[in-house]
Each structure stands twice: as structure tokens, then as C-alpha cells.
Amino acid sequence: MxxxxxxxxxxxxxxxxxxxxxxxxxxxxxxxxxxxxxxxxxxxxxxxxxxxxxxxxxxxxxxxxxxxxxxxxxxxxxxxxxxxxxxxxxxxxxxxxxxxxxxxxxxxxxxxxxxxxxxTTLLDTMLTTFQAKGLVTARGKQRTDSTHVLAHLRILNLLECLIQTMHAALNDLAVRAPEWLAALAPPTWFERSAERVDASRLPKRQAARAASFETVGRDAFALLDALDDPVCPSQCDHNEHVALLRQLLARHFERTDGGVGVLADVAVPPDEAVNSPYEPEARTASNGTTVWTGDKVHLTETCDEDAPHVITVVQTTSALVPDVAVTQAACRASSSAARPCRPSR
Known part of the structure; x- marks a missing residue:
């Protein structure tokens, strides 16, 4: 076009x-x-x-x-x-x-x-026009409020997330270095990663679930060991799904004399919890009775009683960022801000 x-x-x-x-x-x-x-x-x-x-x-x-x-x-x-x-x-x-x-x-x-x-091109142009018409004044009042932005993803439990992250990492490597991966990976890697986790049922018994964790952990550690080998092709570097796999393994697994151990009852801070490898930055948050996974958009608007209310600043942040944390930044970003913004109640 x-x-x-x-x-x-x-x-x-x-x-x-x-x-x-x-x-x-x-x-x-x-x-x-x-x-x-x-x-x-x-x-x-x-x-x-x-x-x-x-x-x-x-x-x-x-x-x-x-x-x-x-x-x-x-x-x-x-x-x-x-x-x-x-x-x-x-x-x-x-x-x-x-x-x-x-x-x-x-x-x-x-x-x-x-x-x-x-x-911000359209918003900035509109604000300039509104200012020229006197609809947004230099000493007007403003307020900041927010709304949630849902992530279009299926929330995965830890085992599902590990399987899907391994699946995503293998897919990326298959594109970057197909010959190297074909020579490295045993058939069982692709068998376990070929089917979507939501198309099959995970083990319900504790023993079977623990065995699945250990299997995924062994596969992932073997892949990371191969990636750390000096003979690994340089095009395998900077793989975001491999980086996420390293993060999950470091948080939930440990190497033992017998192979791989699963760390029990790991408390993951909300700002670090991963819900899906395909949107690793999406976070779960709540506001009153609303609970969602995704992001948050903060909107700042003029609120003088004798003038139209005009949106002056739009900021997208993590779902965990409270309104009050962006208020001053919104005031600085808005060309019409002269008095402190106040969070909307």
C-alpha cells in the first residue's frame, strides 16, 4: 500500500x-x-x-x-x-x-x-487543535483513571507452561538451526511437544504428575546444555523462548545426583509470574471484583466543569501498576498540565 x-x-x-x-x-x-x-x-x-x-x-x-x-x-x-x-x-x-x-x-x-x-500522532494532533480552540487550557484540572486490557491467551498451570515453553523453544530452533536440532533432539522431544497441551489431559495422580515434571525438566536441561556447548551454532543465540525456559528452570528445578528435582512450594512474586510463553509480560491483577490477566491502560483527561472532557495522555503499563504510580508522569507528559493530576475514584 x-x-x-x-x-x-x-x-x-x-x-x-x-x-x-x-x-x-x-x-x-x-x-x-x-x-x-x-x-x-x-x-x-x-x-x-x-x-x-x-x-x-x-x-x-x-x-x-x-x-x-x-x-x-x-x-x-x-x-x-x-x-x-x-x-x-x-x-x-x-x-x-x-x-x-x-x-x-x-x-x-x-x-x-x-x-x-x-x-501518539493522532492524539497529539487532536490536542494541538483543541488547544488552539481553547478547549484545553494551560491551567485546567486533570484526572487519571485506568481500565484493564485482557490478554488473548489461555492461562496455563506450571506444568502446561513448561511443556509449551519447551515446544516454543524447539519451534524457534527448528527455524534457526534445523540441521543442528535434528542431530541433537531425540524423537521423544518432538513426540512430547507435538500435541497442544489443551488437546490432551494432564496426569491427575500426584506421582504421575511429578514424573511428568521430571521428564520435562530433563528434556529442558539437556537442551540448555547443548545450547551452552561452544559448538552450538551462533544463530541459536537471542532466542526469547530459550531465555524464558532458563528462567522457569532456575525457579522451579534443581539438578541432583539422581538427575532433576522439582522445587516444591515456590512462591513466585506477582510481577515475575509467567502465565504463557507466548505473552510472558501478561500479569494477573485484580481491582475490586474484576480479576484479569493482561495489561492496564491509564487515561488522563481534563475535568473542568465548564469545558468538555478531553483525553490528554494514554499510558499502557503492566497490569500490576497502580493508578497513583503514573499520575505525576501523566502530568509531565501532558502539555496542558499545570496543577497536580488526581486519581479518579
């Missing part, structure tokens, strides 16, 4: 005539265009897109659609439908009534490119 230069232009006359007839007083969407113009221009996100390739939908329109999508809590598919069906959206986007719109997958690609390079 490439960025094509496009004149922002004006609202088509036919669209203006129809919208003013149907919505003589306007609505939030039309007022957004009337009060703030196009809000964005292609220069805001120009560096996100290459100059060659298939022509893209104008980025300023995609940016505005993203804002409207959030305001109305729409999915990508629903937002793309609104572009084709809504008169007020045509008005705000400066599109002809006959414009066919775009496929909903374009929005996902737009977000991916934007978040990968300039995650």
Missing part, C-alpha cells in the same frame, strides 16, 4: 445540500467537520506509508474514520459500512454520495502501520 497525494478539498455541494436538509442542526459528526475542518492532513501520517505500491485510501480520511469508529464503538466492518451508508460521515470525510468506500481490512492495516511508528 502506498500514499497518494490528494487535495483535501471541500465538502461536495450535493452532500452539503442533502445533509443540511436532513440535519438542519447538524450532529456530532457534522459539527466535528464544521468546527475543526478535516482535523488531520496527509502530512501527519505521510512517513508511515511507502511511496510505491498499490494506491491507498487517503490517510487523513482513515485517521478520521478511526476517531469516529472509537466515538461510536464500531468494529472495522461496521465503520466501513458507515462510510458507504451515512450522510454525516460523507460530510465529515468530504466524500461524494456515490463513493464506494473501502474494504474494512484497510483500517486494520492503517492501525498496524500507525502504531508501529507513531502511536
Amino acid at each position: 502506498s500514499l497518494q497525494n490528494e487535495d483535501l478539498g471541500s465538502i461536495p455541494e450535493e452532500v452539503q445540500r442533502v445533509v443540511h436538509a436532513v440535519l438542519p442542526r447538524g450532529n456530532t459528526v457534522t459539527q466535528l467537520r464544521d468546527e475543526f475542518g478535516v482535523l488531520y492532513n496527509d502530512d501527519v501520517v505521510r512517513q508511515v506509508f511507502p511511496t510505491r505500491g498499490r494506491p491507498a485510501v487517503s490517510p487523513w480520511r482513515l485517521a478520521l474514520v478511526t476517531v469516529l469508529q472509537f466515538v461510536e464503538n464500531l468494529t472495522d466492518r461496521q465503520a466501513a459500512e458507515q462510510v458507504r451508508m451515512r450522510l454525516d460521515w460523507n460530510y465529515a470525510l468530504g466524500l461524494e454520495l456515490t463513493d464506494p468506500g473501502f474494504d474494512h481490512t484497510v483500517l486494520r492495516e492503517f492501525r498496524r502501520r500507525l502504531l508501529g511508528t507513531h502511536a
Whole structure:
């Protein structure tokens, strides 16, 4: 996808005539265009897109659609439908009534490119516009609150996590050094790691479960010993799943004269507990009656009674970080902060 230069232009006359007839007083969407113009221009996100390739939908329109999508809590598919069906959206986007719109997958690609390079571009541009309009003042009050962000993962118990981490490490090594791994690994490694842990039942009896722990531990230690050997290929280094496997083994196993021993009743601090090798940074936390595994997003907004409430800072942290820990940082990050922010109750 490439960025094509496009004149922002004006609202088509036919669209203006129809919208003013149907919505003589306007609505939030039309007022957004009337009060703030196009809000964005292609220069805001120009560096996100290459100059060659298939022509893209104008980025300023995609940016505005993203804002409207959030305001109305729409999915990508629903937002793309609104572009084709809504008169007020045509008005705000400066599109002809006959414009066919775009496929909903374009929005996902737009977000991916934007978040990968300039995650705060849209927010910063909006804040600058609001400040110019006097909606965000230099001495206004602010407050910080947070909400939870769920991780899309299946929470694994320790044995499942060890098996899956071994599975992930072998998969990575099979790509990096397939010949070395094929010569090293016995068939049982792949037999034990081939099936997803949620597709089979783990041992219920204590003795059988302990035996499974020891088997996984022996396999993992043998793999790490081979990786530590000087003849190991250099491309095997910097494997994040191998690093996580080392961490889990150091915490839950010990080498003994008889082989491998499992450390019982290990108390793992909440900020170090691993729930899945595929999202090792996801943490389990609680807030009142809400318990979740994932992250936390902290939102700072203006809260003056005589002005609209505007989000000024967005911060994503570990699920374990309390609101009060980010309040001062949010105040420093916000260009409109002059008095201390206060956590929302």
C-alpha cells in the first residue's frame, strides 16, 4: 500500500445540500467537520506509508474514520459500512454520495502501520487543535483513571507452561538451526511437544504428575546444555523462548545426583509470574471484583466543569501498576498540565 497525494478539498455541494436538509442542526459528526475542518492532513501520517505500491485510501480520511469508529464503538466492518451508508460521515470525510468506500481490512492495516511508528500522532494532533480552540487550557484540572486490557491467551498451570515453553523453544530452533536440532533432539522431544497441551489431559495422580515434571525438566536441561556447548551454532543465540525456559528452570528445578528435582512450594512474586510463553509480560491483577490477566491502560483527561472532557495522555503499563504510580508522569507528559493530576475514584 502506498500514499497518494490528494487535495483535501471541500465538502461536495450535493452532500452539503442533502445533509443540511436532513440535519438542519447538524450532529456530532457534522459539527466535528464544521468546527475543526478535516482535523488531520496527509502530512501527519505521510512517513508511515511507502511511496510505491498499490494506491491507498487517503490517510487523513482513515485517521478520521478511526476517531469516529472509537466515538461510536464500531468494529472495522461496521465503520466501513458507515462510510458507504451515512450522510454525516460523507460530510465529515468530504466524500461524494456515490463513493464506494473501502474494504474494512484497510483500517486494520492503517492501525498496524500507525502504531508501529507513531502511536501518539493522532492524539497529539487532536490536542494541538483543541488547544488552539481553547478547549484545553494551560491551567485546567486533570484526572487519571485506568481500565484493564485482557490478554488473548489461555492461562496455563506450571506444568502446561513448561511443556509449551519447551515446544516454543524447539519451534524457534527448528527455524534457526534445523540441521543442528535434528542431530541433537531425540524423537521423544518432538513426540512430547507435538500435541497442544489443551488437546490432551494432564496426569491427575500426584506421582504421575511429578514424573511428568521430571521428564520435562530433563528434556529442558539437556537442551540448555547443548545450547551452552561452544559448538552450538551462533544463530541459536537471542532466542526469547530459550531465555524464558532458563528462567522457569532456575525457579522451579534443581539438578541432583539422581538427575532433576522439582522445587516444591515456590512462591513466585506477582510481577515475575509467567502465565504463557507466548505473552510472558501478561500479569494477573485484580481491582475490586474484576480479576484479569493482561495489561492496564491509564487515561488522563481534563475535568473542568465548564469545558468538555478531553483525553490528554494514554499510558499502557503492566497490569500490576497502580493508578497513583503514573499520575505525576501523566502530568509531565501532558502539555496542558499545570496543577497536580488526581486519581479518579
